[in-house]
Amino acid sequence: MTDEPVRRSVRHRFARLSIRARLLLVGLAGLAGALLIGGVLLYAVLTASLGRSIEGTARASAQQVALLVDSGRLPDPVPVSGSQVVQVLDAQGRVVSGSVTADRLTALVTPDELRRALAGEQVVVPGSRSGLSGRLQVAAVPAGPAAPTTPAAPTGREYSVVAAAPTADVEQSARTLRTLLLWIFPLLLAVLAVIAWRVIGAALSPVEALRRGAERIDESSSESERLPVPPTRDEVSALATTLNAMLDRITVARRKQRAFVADAAHELRSPLASMRTQLEVAQRLGEGGDLPAELLADVDRLTMLVDDLLLLARADDAATTRESAAIDVVALLCDVAGRYGGARVPVRTSPTLAGRQLQTWGPRGDVTRALTNLVDNAVRHARSRVVLDATSVGHQVEVTVTDDGHGVSVEDRERVFDRFTRLDEARDRDSGGSGLGLPITRALLRRSGGDVRLEDAGPGLRAVVTLPGDG
Structure with a gap:
C-alpha cells in the first residue's frame, strides 16, 4: 500500500520529462541492464575458465608424477615446474616424497580434502600449508600398483599424488577484470548517453520543426502558411x-x-x-x-x-489590402481625445506627451478605429477619468489607454479578446457593448503589425497598444 504512492510519483515525474529524455532514460536503462548481465557472465565464465585451467595444469602434473610412481622411477625430490607443490602420500596419508616446495612432514590436504580431490571435486587450500602466500588449487590422482580396496586405500592404490598450483595469478586477473568492468561500463554508458542524446535529438528535430511551425501559425498568420514537411517517408x-x-x-x-x-x-x-x-x-x-x-x-x-x-x-480577410502611411501618434491621440468632449468622463492626454516626436506606419483608419474602440471601452467603465499616453520602446511605439474603473481580472484579460465575450460586470445590454470591440481592435492592430494587451493600472485598467516605429 505504501509503495503505490511512490510508484505514482515516479510515473508522474517520468511523464513530465521530454520525449527525448524519456527515450534516453529507457535506452540507457536497457543498455545498463544488458551490460551488467554481460559483465557478470563474462566475469563468471572467465574466472571459471581460468580456475579449470589451473586445475588442469595441476592434474597433468599429478598424472606425470603418478606415472613415475607406477614405474618405480620416482626421483627425490619430485621434479615440478614453476611454483607448483607436489606430494606423494601413502595409504595412511603420510608424506612419502615431494617437491622442493612441499612440506616433507605434513600433508598438504586433510583426509577429507584428499577424498574429495580424488573424486574430481574442486579443492582449494590455503598456501600457508606449504609456506606460500595466497591459495592453492589442488588435484589428486591415485598411483602405485593396483590392489584390493580397503578403508585405508579406497582407490585400490597404495599411493596418492597430490599436486597444487597457486591461484594468485588467476585472482589478480579476476581483480583486474572486475576493476576494468567497474570503470569501463560507466564510462561506456556516459559516451553512449551523449551519442544517444544527439541521435535522438536529430531524429526528433522534424517534430521540433513542426512545433515551431505550429507556434507561428495564429490568427494573424497568412492563410497560405503551412507546417514544414520533412523530406522523408516516415x-x-x-x-x-x-x-x-x-x-x-x-x-x-x-x-x-x-x-x-x-x-x-x-x-x-x-x-x-x-x-x-x-x-x-x-x-x-x-x-x-x-x-x-x-x-x-x-x-x-x-x-x-x-x-x-x-x-x-x-x-x-488577408486578401484585403490597406493603404499604409506615416502616422503622427501624438497628433492622433490629441484628435481622438478631442472627440470625447461630451463624454461621461473626461478623456485627456498625458501632460508628458507634449513635445514628443512619435511616428508609426500603417493604415491610419485601422489604427484610429482601434484606439477609438479602446477609448469607448475605457469611457464605459471609468469612474472619473481616461488618460491617453505614448512612448517609444526600442523600435516600437507604445500607446496606453488608462482608466480608473473596476478593471479586469488576470484570468480574463485574454478572454475579453474573444468574439462576443462579455464579462459578468458588463452584461447589461444598456451599458455594455456588443462584445466585438476588443476583438476588432486586436484584429486591426495585428493587420497593422502591432498588438494590444491589458494590464493592471491599480486601480483601473490599462490597455497597452504596440505599434511598429517609423523607419
Missing part, C-alpha cells in the same frame, strides 16, 4: 502532411465563415437603413407615440453590430 512526414490537410480544411471553413458574415452584414444594412428612414419619418410626423424613438435606439444598436461584423470580416 511517420513524422505523414503527420505533417495530415496536419497541413487539416489546416487547408480550417482555412476553407474560415473563408466560408467570413464570406457568410460579410454577406449577411452587407445584406442587413439595406433593410436596417430602410427601417431607420421609416422610423425617423414616423417620429417627425408624430405617429406611433414614443415607439419610433424606442425602436430607433434598437435599430442604431443593430446597425452598429452589423457594421462591426462587416469590419471584423474584412479585418480577417
